[in-house]
Amino acid sequence: MKLIRINHHCYYFQGAVNIGYVCDGEVGILIDAGLDQGAMRKVLNQLDQERLPLTHLLITHAHADHYGGAAYLQNKRNIYTMAPVLEEAILRNPVLEPIYLFQGNWPTLDMRNKFLEGEAIRIDEVVSEGVWDIQGIQINSIALPGHSYYQLGYQIHDVLYAGDAFFGRETLQKHKIPYLVDADQTLQTLKCLLEWPVKRAVPGHGAYEEDAEELIRQNIAWHQRVLESMEDVIKNAPDGLSHEQLVREMCTRWEIETSRLSSWVLYRTAITGYLLKLVKDEKAVLSIQRHALWIAPYEKRTV
Numbered sequence: 001m002k003l004i005r006i007n008h009h010c011y012y013f014q015g016a017v018n019i020g021y022v023c024d025g026e027v028g029i030l031i032d033a034g035l036d037q038g039a040m041r042k043v044l045n046q047l048d049q050e051r052l053p054l055t056h057l058l059i060t061h062a063h064a065d066h067y068g069g070a071a072y073l074q075n076k077r078n079i080y081t082m083a084p085v086l087e088e089a090i091l092r093n094p095v096l097e098p099i100y101l102f103q104g105n106w107p108t109l110d111m112r113n114k115f116l117e118g119e120a121i122r123i124d125e126v127v128s129e130g131v132w133d134i135q136g137i138q139i140n141s142i143a144l145p146g147h148s149y150y151q152l153g154y155q156i157h158d159v160l161y162a163g164d165a166f167f168g169r170e171t172l173q174k175h176k177i178p179y180l181v182d183a184d185q186t187l188q189t190l191k192c193l194l195e196w197p198v199k200r201a202v203p204g205h206g207a208y209e210e211d212a213e214e215l216i217r218q219n220i221a222w223h224q225r226v227l228e229s230m231e232d233v234i235k236n237a238p239d240g241l242s243h244e245q246l247v248r249e250m251c252t253r254w255e256i257e258t259s260r261l262s263s264w265v266l267y268r269t270a271i272t273g274y275l276l277k278l279v280k281d282e283k284a285v286l287s288i289q290r291h292a293l294w295i296a297p298y299e300k301r302t303v
């Protein structure tokens with residue numbers, strides 16, 4: 001984890017998952033906590049070396065790679081922890097993530113790994129969109145739903161810590177079908193970010209952008225390509241296809257490797273998140289056929 005300084009107050013620890021850091025006087029705020037104890041230990045060592053303060057933790061969303069280091073942090077330091085509504089419920093009960101990814105069933109043991117389930121943490125304050133302050137430091141928090149349910153981005157001192165609202169180019173190329181729970185909300189969030197006055201941004205995965213506009217546009221184009229390819233799959237199935245077949249077709253087209261259950265459930269959720277946008281846009285229709293969730297082109301709907 002390399003500590004990178006953006007301006008007088010704003011920094012981030014660059015890693016597979018970025019951790020934001022802002023300090024002002026005696027106040028030091030971390031934005032997200034990384035995947036695990038190892039990542040957090042490196043963060044604490046560097047803050048100590050630089051004699052930088054640490055008093056608060058702000059969580060953007062309840063994905064284990066963004067909060068997995070928080071339990072260790074809470075054990076080691078006296079830290080005031082804040083998280084968005086609903087995400088906070090998962091942070092306090094982390095088994096909820098493998099539960100929802102497993103469609104409500106109690107998850108199998110191989111799903112209960114550190115990538116899907118971190119250690120439970122204490123939440124001192126539930127926060128929502130709007131302007132508020134931490135001991136005089138103004139936090140402009142912006143709702144960024146789509147990648148997760150109630151994700152918040154935090155703009156502090158002219159830098160937006162954007163969570164996973166958009167990804168760096170390498171991350172898009174690596175994941176191919178990016179994780180989301182709702183593609184429609186994801187696209188609305190990205191359009192809203194294009195209008196947002198501050199363009200200096202730290203994404204959760206990828207490098208800091210002095211002007212994130214181009215990257216946001218690339219993310220929009222990427223989501224649209226995924227949607228177009230899904231529309232094509234659905235059009236090419238004259239009698240429709242099952243949800244399971246749709247997942248298989250999409251993963252095949254995008255050359256995605258899904259040999260592990262814990263990775264497949266993430267793709268299944270993301271693919272369903274895109275499918276729901278096609279349903280909303282009246283490009284696909286859902287029904288139950290042959291004891292399966294069935295997807296057909298909108299023109300083939302039975303009235």
Ligand SMILES: [Zn+2]
Pocket residue numbers: 061063066147148164
């Ligand atoms: Zn995430």
